[in-house]
Amino acid sequence: MDEGLFCLEERSMVDLEKMRHSAAHVLAQAVVQYLGSTVKLGIGPAIEDGFYYDFELPRSLAPEDLREIEKLMSRIVEADLPFVREELPKAEARKLFAQLAQTYKVELIDDIPDEVVSVYRQGDFVDLCRGPHVESTGKIGAFKLLSVAGAYWRGDSDRPMLQRIYGTTFPTAEELQGHLERLEEAGRRDHRRLGRELDLFSVSDEVGPGLILWHPKGAMVRKVIEDFWRAEHIRRDYDLVNTPHVGRLDLWKTSGHWDWYRENMFPPMNIDDQEYLLKPMNCPFHIMIYKSDLRSYRDLPLRWGELGTVYRYERSGVLHGMLRVRGFTQDDAHIFCQPDQLEAEIVGVIDLAQYMMQTFGYDRYDVELSVRDPLRKEKYVGGDEVWEMAEGALIRALEQKGVPFKRMEGEAKFYGPAIDIKVKDALGRPWQGPTIQVDFNLPERFDMEYVGADGQRHRPVMIHRAVLGALERFIGGLIEHYAGAFPVWLAPVQAVVIPIADRHLPYAETVLARLSEAGIRANVDGRREKINYKIREAQLQKIPYMLVVGDQEASVQAVAVRLRSGENLGPIGVETLIEKAVSQMESRSLKLS
RNA sequence: GCCCACGUAGCUCAGUAGGUAGAGCACAUUCUUGGUAAGAAUGAGGUCACCAGUUCGAUCCUGGUCGUGGGCUCCA
Missing domain, CATH: 3.30.930.10 (Bira Bifunctional Protein; Domain 2)
Structure with a gap:
């Protein structure tokens, strides 16, 4: 890779992180404006695709609240408030956040080994923070709040559950849009939906x-x-x-699983006065x-x-x-x-x-x-x-x-x-x-x-x-x-034969018989529907080969091949098509042809 | 397990300021025999997750249970 380009990317990653972290501060400021000074701040870092901030709030947030908070954030960004760094002795910082009743921040300060800590201010908002930040709130690009979720303070299930607001930000609206589209793409690929x-x-x-x-x-x-x-x-x-799926409990005592893995095991069952376990391993x-x-x-x-x-x-x-x-x-x-x-x-x-x-x-x-x-x-x-x-x-x-x-x-x-x-x-x-x-x-x-x-x-x-x-x-x-489009060797249905009219059904069946004989997983769509409809359905089912048969194909022992990619290969001899498909299966090819 | 949200037809979702519900797709029947991503008509289909409570009356309000989703935590 070109070194200059690499440096540029490296630098922009740092900038992006700075921007996201700054956006988290703006989010916190907006939440305080929105719900008042009883809001207690947790932490608010930049993460892989954006940022979050944890809060203890007087009430729980609904999605509508996110829109209101976004509006307040936009105002803070428009006001272009400078981020001002300030260093102060720990004791002083402790006093400052204790006055603000920011108990979580006080806890964080107590855990910092250094004698001097830094805080960042923008407008009337102040937050404990190592930095760095962008110069001012106006430097934050296009942002969007995505979701609210629960999160334990410091990830500890014995500590209070805070409300975490997730958001993301990018330098430009186009990049934000691109990211939101990637999220949508991930949603479209969701195995539960495709399943x-x-x-x-x-x-x-x-x-x-x-x-x-x-x-x-x-x-x-x-x-x-x-x-x-x-x-x-x-x-x-x-x-x-x-x-077997079950075995005597003693076996799991010997292995030690009963001692250190018990909370992940189904409880024992009693059979003929003996304890048995469903095996976890x-x-x-x-x-x-x-x-x-x-x-x-x-x-x-x-x-x-x-x-x-x-x-x-x-x-x-x-x-x-x-x-x-x-x-x-x-x-x-x-x-x-x-x-x-x-x-x-x-x-x-x-x-x-x-x-x-x-x-x-x-x-x-x-x-x-x-x-x-x-x-x-x-x-x-x-x-x-x-x-x-x-x-x-x-x-x-x-x-x-x-x-x-x-x-x-x-x-x-x-x-x-x-x-x-x-x-x-x-x-x-x-x-x-x-x-x-x-x-x-x-x-x-x-x-x-x-x-x-x-x-x-x-x-x-x-x-x-x-x-x-x-x-x-x-x-x-x-x-x-694969977004549900399995390669040929894995596809549950590899080919569908689509007769154009009823009179092509017998030929379609002979094609199917040949495919099955060759070990190809196929079926015939013999319903009285137009081929547009059948193609659409096969396409949605992500079947690799759609084999249309009509008068022309039947007369020369061929099939008109349409690939899942949308590519139309035209009429191909049945045996040639079989060779093609079998070779894809045997080579476990990832690319459909 | 915990926090928040959600649960209406097979699927995706409307809806009722409390008077037992609707669409599109899918399905069935009929018509259409159509050459590469949705032809048409008709019909069937719901204890509105489950259990209690409030009410003359609950799908809607309240509580609980189960399940799902986003997280926390954990892992294959």
């Missing part, structure tokens, strides 16, 4: 929240992904296993398979994969379509290996993850390596040597694959270091991608062993890994990534 429109899945009150019903078309997409997943794992020397079952036999170092590594359905109790407020649910199927696998095999195994998993992400069209991602907090080593199970061995293996594996990564100190779970891949979708939004987690805890708790070349018993290393994560979340994400 209904494309008849992929639903959630039923009667069944229960957070439980997904896969309709035939959604189930087909899932089936294709599962087939791909299984085939790819078998190809890479994994073995597949299957384990697959690992203990895989471990029991491991322990069903005495293992030799010659058996390792063992790679066992399962599309395992688990149930986790999620608090009602966090459920969201297919993305956050209470029952889901993980593409789980556990690798049991010797310590010196760890690096090679991690390389293999990274390679698999990259291949699968790329196949689904996720070509942008960030990799994070979660390691121990070096200052609090006592929080973690396992000694220094195992952690250093494992961290070293992960780092060497990443380097071997040439993957740039960010080291996240203190982000590791207590039981081992991990690699997390965050993918970006077509709209540049981040999604949780593949995860690779080393575990020193479970092999210990379950007393897992293998017999080494020396005839002695040794502890295996365990790796948990998921590439897709959960099928529900992954497919929900795919729906949004």
Whole structure:
């Protein structure tokens, strides 16, 4: 990239942040004007696409209030009040905000280690703030308030719930408009909306929240992904296993989940005087398979994969379509290996993850390596040597694959270091991608062993890994990534044959028979409707191939092909079309042709 | 779980200052046999989320429950 351009972008990002932060101050001033001096201010930072400000208010806000507050903000912007920075000793600042009865600000001041703090004033409004700000309120561009939401003071659910107003601002009205349009586009891609429109899945009150019903078309997409997943794992020397949905509570006591994960589990059920649990994870079952036999170092590594359905109790407020649910199927696998095999195994998993992400069209991602907090080593199970061995293996594996990564100190779970891949979708939004987690805890708790070349018993290393994560979340994400227009290999219906008149129906059926024989998922739209109507419907269903058949086509064993893109390819021989579609399926092409 | 908003036909939404409701799309029937994004007519379809309360009378007011959405928090 051109360096000058880069600098320019860098600078404008800083400016944008300054402007957004300044807009937050203007919002706060407007809210105080609107609701009076009993308003208590929380914090008001710039965020990725705008800004917010948290308030404790005498009453709750309605959407109409946002319009009034916006008007007041416009007046403040028009008045072009200068932002004036002032530095004062902590004690003095404390007194100032105590006088204003700004208890949250006083709390913030008490937490600032420096002796001098800065405040910014615009007009009669003053706020504790590190800055920087734009010179005056007139420098704030086009803005809009978007929503009101609840937010705990300092994110702590034991502290008061404040009202948060979200807004956004851009240098120009056009850029603001562009952003609002992107939000609309995200809304159009919403998997919940597309899930209904494309008849992929639903959630039923009667069944229960957070439980997904896969309709035939959604189930087909899932089936294709599962087939791909299984085939790819078998190809890479994994073995597949299957384990039940429930198991004895004692198993979860041994694993430790009952102690540290209980709030996320469904309560136990009593069967024949024994407590059973709906499984929140697959690992203990895989471990029991491991322990069903005495293992030799010659058996390792063992790679066992399962599309395992688990149930986790999620608090009602966090459920969201297919993305956050209470029952889901993980593409789980556990690798049991010797310590010196760890690096090679991690390389293999990274390679698999990259291949699968790329196949689904996720070509942008960030990799994070979660390691121990070096200052609090006592929080973690396992000694220094195992952690250093494992961290070293992960780092060497990443380097071997040439993957740039960010080291996240203190982000590791207590039981081992991990690699997390965050993918970006077509709209540049981040999604949780593949995860690779080393575990020193479970092999210990379950007393897992293998017999080494020396005839002695040794502890295996365990790796948990998921590439897709959960099928529900992954497919929900795919729906949004593709905006519902699945590539041919994934499309639940790949082709629809559209006869022009009743007399073309028999020919349409012969075309369908040929397509089905070739493994193409297709149907005939034989309704007594005009083709405009049928095309429109197929188009809305985002079916890749629309095959119109009339007298001309029937006479030469052809179909007139219209692609979902709107491109009309004209008449093509049936066999040629089949070849084309099959080649798209086999190559898992992301581009329709 | 917490804060706020919302819940009317399969879907998207109107509506009633309290007197048991309406549109468009979808669906059914009939007419139309039409060459690349909506042909026409007719019809069927709702315990206005559920449970209490106030009222002569509640879809509308009040309370509760369930669910959904935007957040907080958490995670696959």
